[in-house]
Amino acid sequence: MAQAAAVQRPLPDRNEFESIRLVTIGSRFSESIDATIAWCRRYGLLAQTMVCPVCNLLCQEGVYNRVIDGRVFRCPNRDCRKVSSIRKGSFFEAAHIPLWKVIAITYMWSTNCGRPRGPSQEFLMRELDIGSEHTIVDWNQFCRDVAVEYFVNHPQQIGGPGSIVEIDESAFAKRKYNRGRMVPEKWVFGAYEAARKRGVMVMVDRRDAVTLMPVINQWIAPGSIIWSDMWAAYNQIPNQGFQHGTVNHTHHFVDPNTGVTTNHAEAMWSRAKAKFKSMMGPTNRDMIGGYLAEFMWNQRFGDSPFFHFWTQIANDLYVVN
Incomplete structure (x- = not known):
């Protein structure tokens, strides 16, 4: 036989x-x-x-x-x-x-x-x-x-020596104007490298330094230049070996002296939330993590998505004889 x-x-x-x-x-x-x-x-x-x-x-x-x-x-x-x-x-x-x-x-x-x-x-x-x-x-x-x-x-980092990465955090699934039923607030940390048009979005339990610093180290390559707002948790960034620039959103969207901005990261939020608004109802907010991965995947492979989709299946996920 x-x-x-x-x-x-x-x-x-x-x-x-x-x-x-x-x-x-x-x-x-x-x-x-x-x-x-x-x-x-x-x-x-x-x-x-x-x-x-x-x-x-x-x-x-x-x-x-x-x-x-x-x-x-x-x-x-x-x-x-x-x-x-x-x-x-x-x-x-x-x-x-x-x-x-x-x-x-x-x-x-x-x-x-x-x-x-x-x-x-x-x-x-x-x-x-x-x-x-x-x-x-x-x-x-x-x-x-x-x-x-x-x-x-493939948890690939963004940024790198001399590359600028903008970071920000945003609330998903919150009540508007304190109206409507109570919905648990979901916070998402985001990072965006404008030069390569690559972004990262990760759900986090809190916005404190203890929570955010490990996420930053996981997803942003050493030697990157990180731009952020003046959220207190980000004060620890220089201690992690990154260069750090800040913009005070109370006064400017772009710092007039240094050029530091988080506009690209915030634009990523706008695109993501426009997508999520059409997809998420009140019963599937626990699927935010999957929607974030979908959005990031499109950022990475939107040039030829159908090809990349099946390549990943054939090469990594469902390897057949």
């Missing part, structure tokens, strides 16, 4: 992914499941082979009309004959919808996650013939989880 053999894993091709448009996804992928499976395998998104988890033998692929893809892997051992989905181990494994619909949802999420308002759930349900809004909500969350996992696995 055949033993498991190593298969060279293909990588996503940037030009191919950038050529895809929503208007062509349906015609390109929905008409042939075989072509869609072949496309996914070409770019490392579905396994080309499967090893039986019981016998450790190389499975055989065959037609099986009772499953959504019409194909399965089956163990050749007559005493086993275990059947495995061709989606096993892939990003598609939890999906109960056709592959092409997952591709369409991920395309819409990745290309719209940086905009204040993307396509409505009703639009996606209608265009993709999906009967439940929960399916759209769940898959948008799966996409958001990719962004969260990226920053967990």
